[in-house]
Amino acid sequence: MAAHNGKPLIIVGNGEIASMAYEYFVHDSVYEPVGFAIGRDYISSETFEGLPLVDLAEVEAVFPPGKVTAFVAIGDSQLNRIRAHHYAMMKSKGYALASYVSSRAFVWHNVQIGENCFILEGNTLQAFVVIGNNVTLWSGNHIGHRSMIEDHVFITSQVVISGFCTVGRNSFIGVNAAVANNVAIAQDNYIGMSASITASTEPNLIYQGNPAEPRKIPATRFCRVKGG
Ligand SMILES: CC(C)(COP(=O)(O)OP(=O)(O)OC[C@H]1O[C@@H](n2cnc3c(N)ncnc32)[C@H](O)[C@@H]1OP(=O)(O)O)[C@@H](O)C(=O)NCCC(=O)NCCS
Structure with missing residues (x-):
């Protein structure tokens, strides 16, 4: 090389x-x-x-x-x-995996970020936030103090996750969604754009609307997960 x-x-x-x-x-x-x-x-x-x-x-x-x-x-x-x-x-295969964190993101000194994360401009990560592995935070999200984003999550843009929240593994959050403080988004959730989530959610569901309601179809089927 x-x-x-x-x-x-x-x-x-x-x-x-x-x-x-x-x-x-x-x-x-x-x-x-x-x-x-x-x-x-x-x-x-x-x-x-x-x-x-x-x-x-x-x-x-x-x-x-x-x-x-x-x-x-x-x-x-x-x-x-x-x-x-x-x-x-x-x-x-034995590779070390890099994370990208934009120089234009605000990341408090004690935030933990895993590997293979992609954190773009305008994200705010407040004190004691924990970001797992393989997480994408597209541009301009707010991740409130002491919240945790688990592995393989994709958060799009202009999403507000308030303080003391959890976002479960594999979940997707659409643009402009809002999550109230102390809420746990379960794993395998698909949160639609502009959804307003005021209470903790159940796994493998799609939530949309304000206040957000679950749809009947499982998120894994909606997203065509093989075997899901
Ligand atoms: C939630 C979502 C997946 C629904 O997609 P869909 O099933 O194709 O939705 P449809 O267009 O068939 O709409 C189904 C119904 O839900 C409503 N609806 C769709 N999305 C909605 C949303 N985000 N909030 C509220 N209602 C919504 C529609 O108005 C429609 O209602 P009706 O049956 O009374 O007419 C989609 O709207 C969404 O939010 N996608 C995420 C977009 C995004 O953030 N992209 C980021 C790109 S990086």
């Missing part, structure tokens, strides 16, 4: 999220993307963003885990299961 100025980074994905990850890592991190990887079935060109695009089955041979850090740049499809699957795969 050629010499690099930043810490070399392999990005998993070749869609819009991967393109955004490339932008943010190049312009606002200590990492330097050196290539992309995705399953063979999704490869239609040899390069992506001008860098080599390699088959995930062969990624270790081209970009060895001891020399390159990885970042899985995949969205919320199948209620975050595709991203969770690739996150686990890269860990099992």
Whole structure:
């Protein structure tokens, strides 16, 4: 591998999220993307963003885990299961996983952030917030004091999570939703845009409206989770 100025980074994905990850890592991190990887079935060109695009089955041979850090740049499809699957795969291959935290996010000194997180501009993370692994916080969310976001969650934009809340693993929260203090969003929830959540929720449901009500269809079926 050629010499690099930043810490070399392999990005998993070749869609819009991967393109955004490339932008943010190049312009606002200590990492330097050196290539992309995705399953063979999704490869239609040899390069992506001008860098080599390699088959995930062969990624270790081209970009060895001891020399390159990885970042899985995949969205919320199948209620975050595709991203969770690739996150686990890269860990099992022995890669260290980077998190991106925008220099334009407000992150209090005692906030904990796991690996493979993607935290964009304008997010506010208040004191004692805990962010798990493989969490995406798109732009401009408020995560209130002492709240916890569990693994594989995707929070879109302009969402308010008040203090002392929990967001359960795999859940998705649509734009402009509001969550009252001391509320636990269960795992596998799909919270619709502008939903107003005033009480804790049940697992695997879609909530929408103000005040939010659950729909009858399970969130995993709505999101076409395989086996869900
Ligand atoms: C909740 C959601 C998934 C529903 O999608 P859907 O099932 O395709 O919804 P439909 O358009 O078929 O609407 C079904 C009904 O729910 C209502 N509805 C849909 N979304 C709603 C929402 N967010 N809040 C309140 N009511 C909603 C519709 O008005 C419709 O009501 P009706 O049956 O009385 O006409 C979708 O509206 C949503 O919020 N998606 C998230 C968008 C988002 O945040 N994207 C972020 C991109 S990064």
